[in-house]
Amino acid sequence: MVKAVVLGAAGGIGQPLSLLLKCNPLITELGLYDIVNTPGVAADLSHIATPAKVEGLLPPDDGLKKVLTGAQVVVIPAGVPRKPGVNDLFKINAGIVEGLATGIATTAPKAFVLVISNPVNSTVPIVAEVFKKHNVFDPKRLFGVTTLDVVRASTFVAEILGDLSKASDVVVPVVGGHSGVTIVPLLSQSSHSLPSGFSDEKLDALVNRIQFGGDEVVKAKDGAGSATLSMAYAGAEFAVKVIQALNGKKGIIAPSFVSLTIDGGEALKKEIGADLEFFSAPVELGPEGVVKINSLGKLTDKEKKLVAAAIPDLTNNIQTGIAFTKKSNL
Ligand SMILES: NC(=O)c1ccc[n+]([C@@H]2O[C@H](COP(=O)([O-])OP(=O)(O)OC[C@H]3O[C@@H](n4cnc5c(N)ncnc54)[C@H](O)[C@@H]3O)[C@@H](O)[C@H]2O)c1
């Protein structure tokens, strides 16, 4: 019996993500919340012949509180995506995420919180600070969703291998954060080796494509927003892993942007040579959330440089999130 909730459920990510969650038999209750359209989305999904009972709520009449009551897993894709005229996502999304995190901290403080809203490197620290203000912060239960970078890495490697049927078997750890140079694919650890003779230039181009995969979609959508369908796929994949671990399945490991106060975090700080509060690394999941942050493993010199290049942006992004909540009255 698992209740999952999507905050921002009527949006470009929210709707297909809610569809994928509704299709998962592990979920028995699915709560949908947005500032618009959730009753319609919920009515539509409720006709699908799967176990989850769906409800769609809006802000009036304590909708946020009602939807969060009893929630075990809360996924947050609420907020604006990149599009013309929207240059600073943080300005808008910081307040949205802070408001929703306040709702979770007061109504479902034990829920696992999966943050999709960008910029993830800053919105995750915002959620952490809000939870600290309410004295309910459990770092093991807060996740920045970086799975789309992992999904892209698998797909692009399978494309290079000339066999997309392998895409879902290819495992490439992607670490660091979720924006541009903070995205660090560890291609030397790919489950499927790149073709022999794969040149340095080609490797650089592949790293760049994974780091800036979001731009490809924004450009192709030509003003209509950023990745929604691939993000919904990635978000559902990560949410299901969290739910499987919650239900007792062992050995689930996936990269996520998490607090380095968790077991394994101190060792990771030494590995990356930086005293960061958050970093995306492979984490082992269990019924209480993150059991342990794993080592990044053996890195090539190129990968060590990529990690070093990610640190300044990560430091700034994390501090921007923390500074926002310090100034806020919520
Ligand atoms: N983590 C990732 O890998 C990743 C990937 C793609 C997009 N994103 C981010 O996800 C976010 C959503 O993208 P999208 O394309 O779905 O945008 P969208 O505009 O299509 O949908 C966002 C939804 O959020 C809702 N919303 C706004 N304020 C809200 C509030 N206070 N409470 C509840 N709902 C609220 C809107 O009504 C809308 O339905 C963006 O910030 C985007 O940058 C993250």
Ligand SMILES: O=C(O)C[C@H](O)C(=O)O
């Ligand atoms: O790039 C974006 O703005 C959206 C998202 O973070 C992505 O990786 O596609």
